[in-house]
Amino acid sequence: MPEPIEGAVFPRNIENFSRVMPSENEKEEKTSFAEHLMDALSDVNEKQKDADQASEDLVTGDLDNMHDLMIKTQEARLALQFTVQTTNKVLEAYEELSRMQI
Amino acid sequence: MSLFSAFNISGSGLTAEKLRLDLIAGNLSNMNTTRTPQGGPYQRRTAVFAEQLNEAQQRGAGRTAGAGAEVGGPGPAGQSYDSPGSGVRVDRIIPDPNEPRQVYDPEHPDADEETGYVEYPNIEVAKEMTDMITAQRSYESNSTAVNTAKDMYMKALEIGQ
Amino acid sequence: MPVSNDGVIGLFNRGLDAASLRQDTTANNLANLNTPNFSRSHVSFEDNLRQAMEQEERPSIRATHPQHFGVPDPDEVEPRVEVDDQSVKRIDGNNVEMEKEMLNMVKNQLKFNAMSDQTSQRFNTWEYIINEGR
Numbered sequence: 001m002p003e004p005i006e007g008a009v010f011p012r013n014i015e016n017f018s019r020v021m022p023s024e025n026e027k028e029e030k031t032s033f034a035e036h037l038m039d040a041l042s043d044v045n046e047k048q049k050d051a052d053q054a055s056e057d058l059v060t061g062d063l064d065n066m067h068d069l070m071i072k073t074q075e076a077r078l079a080l081q082f083t084v085q086t087t088n089k090v091l092e093a094y095e096e097l098s099r100m101q102i
Numbered sequence: 103m104s105l106f107s108a109f110n111i112s113g114s115g116l117t118a119e120k121l122r123l124d125l126i127a128g129n130l131s132n133m134n135t136t137r138t139p140q141g142g143p144y145q146r147r148t149a150v151f152a153e154q155l156n157e158a159q160q161r162g163a164g165r166t167a168g169a170g171a172e173v174g175g176p177g178p179a180g181q182s183y184d185s186p187g188s189g190v191r192v193d194r195i196i197p198d199p200n201e202p203r204q205v206y207d208p209e210h211p212d213a214d215e216e217t218g219y220v221e222y223p224n225i226e227v228a229k230e231m232t233d234m235i236t237a238q239r240s241y242e243s244n245s246t247a248v249n250t251a252k253d254m255y256m257k258a259l260e261i262g263q
Numbered sequence: 264m265p266v267s268n269d270g271v272i273g274l275f276n277r278g279l280d281a282a283s284l285r286q287d288t289t290a291n292n293l294a295n296l297n298t299p300n301f302s303r304s305h306v307s308f309e310d311n312l313r314q315a316m317e318q319e320e321r322p323s324i325r326a327t328h329p330q331h332f333g334v335p336d337p338d339e340v341e342p343r344v345e346v347d348d349q350s351v352k353r354i355d356g357n358n359v360e361m362e363k364e365m366l367n368m369v370k371n372q373l374k375f376n377a378m379s380d381q382t383s384q385r386f387n388t389w390e391y392i393i394n395e396g397r
Contacts, residue, residue, distance in 0.1 A: 043267060063105045067279040067379065070261035074386045075267060077262075082393045108286050115294030122297075151298040153291075183344045185284065186291040186304050240296045243361055247290045250372050254286060257379045258279070262386045 033090055040083040044076070051076040107185070108251035114154055114189030115244035121192055122149050122237040126230050133225045136212040144223045146198035148233075154188040200224045269389070273338075275382045281308035281342035282375040288344055289368045292359050300356035303364075308342035315340050 051072040057063035104110075125147050135144035201224065208218035285306040295301040315337040350358040 047267065058105070061104065065258070065280060065283050066105065066255055067258040067261060067276070067283070067382075070258055071272065071276050071382065074262035075272075078386065078389055078393060079267065081390065085393055108283075108290050111287060111290040111294050115290075115296075118294070119297075151295070153295050153298055153301055183304075186288040186344050187295070189291060189294040190298055236297065239361065240293075243293050243296070243365060244290075246365065247286075247293050247368060250368055251286055251290065254283070254372055254375050254379075257376050261379055261383050263383065 037083075037087065040079075040086065044079045044083050047072070047076040047079045107188070109248060111186075111189035112244045112247040112251065114191065116241060116248075118149070118151055118190045118192055119237045119241040119244065123234065123241070125149055125195065126234045126237065129223075129225050130227070130230050133223060133227070136210070136220055136222060143202045143221045144225075146200075146223055146225050147195055148198065149195050150193045151190050152193035154191040156183075156185055156188045158183060158185070159187060198224060269385070272382060272385055275378050275385075277308075277312075277340075277342070278378045279375060279382070281306055282371050282378065284308075284342045284344065285371045286368070286375075289364050289371065292364050293361065293368075296357070296359050296361055297355075298357060301359065302346050302348045302352075302357075303350065303359045304344050304346050306342050307345050308340065311343075312337060312340045 051069075054063060054069040054072045058069055063069060129146050132144040138144055202221040203224055204219045205222055206218055207213055207220045210220045213220045288304050288306050292303045319337055347358070350360075352358040
């Protein structure tokens with residue numbers, strides 16, 4: 001069995017092609033929720049900028065493909081929902097915790 | 103490749119074939135026209151098509167202008183592009199170079215005084231009809247392409263709904 | 264961020280790009296059905312992608328040095344328009360066959376629709392997971 005190459009991911013089928021899980025060497029330890037939230041918000045921002053650019057391209061006539069715009073719009077929307085939902089859940093948990101102190 | 107390039111390309115095909123049909127109709131209706139404002143009988147007309155190059159191809163063609171760049175082929179075989187050509191255009195409308203038909207009819211007003219022959223256009227119905235069917239089938243295929251492109255666009259609009 | 268990292272959606276996106284380009288290419292072939300000396304074109308993408316993905320599963324072929332000859336990364340395979348000069352030409356130098364182009368167009372449309380639907384389904388699933396998951 002040859003030595004696996006460091007940092008590489010070998011997909012076995014189309015599901016693994018998504019590379020959703022980073023390899024060991026790439027994963028960093030995130031300790032605080034604040035850091036996760038900042039990452040999520042910057043991702044939402046990026047996605048929204050992409051979607052806005054595609055929308056602008058549609059109006060000016062620079063857009064190459066309609067499906068491009070639709071996919072970017074959806075991704076931006078879902079990124080925002082994910083961030084909002086995650087934040088809600090954490091806040092709920094925090095409130096529940098703070099109620100426990102007597 | 104712009105958003106509606108599929109429509110523009112197919113549209114160019116529709117325009118070109120429609121022009122060809124118009125020329126054929128003109129040829130058929132003037133089959134027996136012996137007198138024209140230019141003098142002489144009506145001359146059969148045909149269209150010569152050429153590929154409409156897209157912008158990148160036009161730049162390339164400008165650098166290596168030769169016989170191949172003028173009529174037809176998009177470029178050297180095997181060359182890859184990010185987009186195909188932009189459809190078809192009518193390069194020129196040429197009169198038929200063949201000699202007119204000569205019909206002996208001294209009584210005819212347009213008969214030549216000395217020989218008695220009248221010059222008729224060199225147009226055959228069978229040939230024109232064949233061309234017409236070809237043009238029509240081509241027109242229909244371009245029309246189908248327009249509908250297909252539209253169907254795909256509408257489908258893409260439904261993503262995420 | 265699960266949706267952004269979903270490679271399958273990215274894959275569909277590129278598949279849709281290829282199908283879109285194929286429609287343009289087929290339209291160009293059909294428009295030039297009667298153009299003298301015209302050679303048809305086709306889009307190559309799926310075969311290149313499949314090769315790149317298969318190669319990726321066999322690490323021994325991977326290039327370990329940037330200057331070695333390597334196989335393309337599946338993420339970098341792009342749709343390409345290639346001229347087909349080899350098909351049999353008619354007397355006018357044109358090699359476009361209308362029936363063949365029409366058939367390709369139908370197949371391409373069905374594939375485009377399928378990928379489009381699947382993308383929608385995938386987004387819907389993500390939305391469900393994000394909003395309803397506990």
